[in-house]
Amino acid sequence: EAGVAQSPRYKIIEKRQSVAFWCNPISGHATLYWYQQILGQGPKLLIQFQNNGVVDDSQLPKDRFSAERLKGVDSTLKIQPAKLEDSAVYLCASSRGRAADTQYFGPGTRLTVL
Amino acid sequence: QKEVEQDPGPLSVPEGAIVSLNCTYSNSAFQYFMWYRQYSRKGPELLMYTYSSGNKEDGRFTAQVDKSSKYISLFIRDSQPSDSATYLCAMSGMNNNAGNMLTFGGGTRLMVKP
Numbered sequence: 001e002a003g004v005a006q007s008p009r010y011k012i013i014e015k016r017q018s019v020a021f022w023c024n025p026i027s028g029h030a031t032l033y034w035y036q037q038i039l040g041q042g043p044k045l046l047i048q049f050q051n052n053g054v055v056d057d058s059q060l061p062k063d064r065f066s067a068e069r070l071k072g073v074d075s076t077l078k079i080q081p082a083k084l085e086d087s088a089v090y091l092c093a094s095s096r097g098r099a100a101d102t103q104y105f106g107p108g109t110r111l112t113v114l
Numbered sequence: 115q116k117e118v119e120q121d122p123g124p125l126s127v128p129e130g131a132i133v134s135l136n137c138t139y140s141n142s143a144f145q146y147f148m149w150y151r152q153y154s155r156k157g158p159e160l161l162m163y164t165y166s167s168g169n170k171e172d173g174r175f176t177a178q179v180d181k182s183s184k185y186i187s188l189f190i191r192d193s194q195p196s197d198s199a200t201y202l203c204a205m206s207g208m209n210n211n212a213g214n215m216l217t218f219g220g221g222t223r224l225m226v227k228p
Contacts, residue, residue: 004157031213033213040122040220040221041220041221042118042120042202042204042218042219042220042221043158043202043216043218044218045215045216045217048213048215050213056215091157091158093157095213095214096213097213098213099213099214100146100165100213100214101213101214102160102163103160103213103214103216104160105150105157105158105159106157107155107156107157108155108156108157110155
């Protein structure tokens with residue numbers, strides 16, 4: 001079974017530029033999560049989707065971050081405009097979609113904002 | 115005060131030692147407790163998953179949860195150099211129907227020396 005795929009693996013941009021990350025979850029997984037992991041910290045949940053609907057986005061900085069999962073499979077996370085403090089690893093995870101299911105993580109996209 | 119506290123380490127032990135990793139938390143609503151292992155430049159992978167209080171053993175790994183003290187532990191027996199990684203505790207309360215909304219600790223970096 002293929003794991004969670006993410007691209008790009010690395011991205012370097014200047015502040016105020018925009019950037020987008022892509023995630024392809026494990027086949028058949030209904031729930032998809034985006035996390036932000038700042039160096040030396042644990043992952044922080046940004047947004048949770050079930051199929052193509054948002055379950056929770058209470059920790060997503062909506063003035064600059066947006067995410068979508070239009071067909072209930074792949075998802076994109078966008079930052080516009082980026083700030084220095086957005087430098088982090090952005091992790092995507094997926095689960096089958098039932099309460100208490102295991103979350104499987106992708107390798108992450110490492111973003112550096114200069 | 116963070117909801118989940120974890121000593122960042124690094125923790126350095128000789129090969130074969132018993133390792134004890136711990137987290138404390140403040141939210142009494144947490145019911146699901148997990149330990150993830152994260153190698154450098156990789157996504158977290160689930161090691162242990164426990165519901166409510168008690169012990170759970172899987173090979174060289176034992177997870178303990180003490181809800182009365184709001185304290186969880188992971189023990190690694192006969193530690194190996196391949197166990198060198200960052201260990202993240204994670205927990206959640208009552209889940210929404212789509213899955214767990216996890217709160218992570220900051221991670222403890224473990225180094226097992228041959």
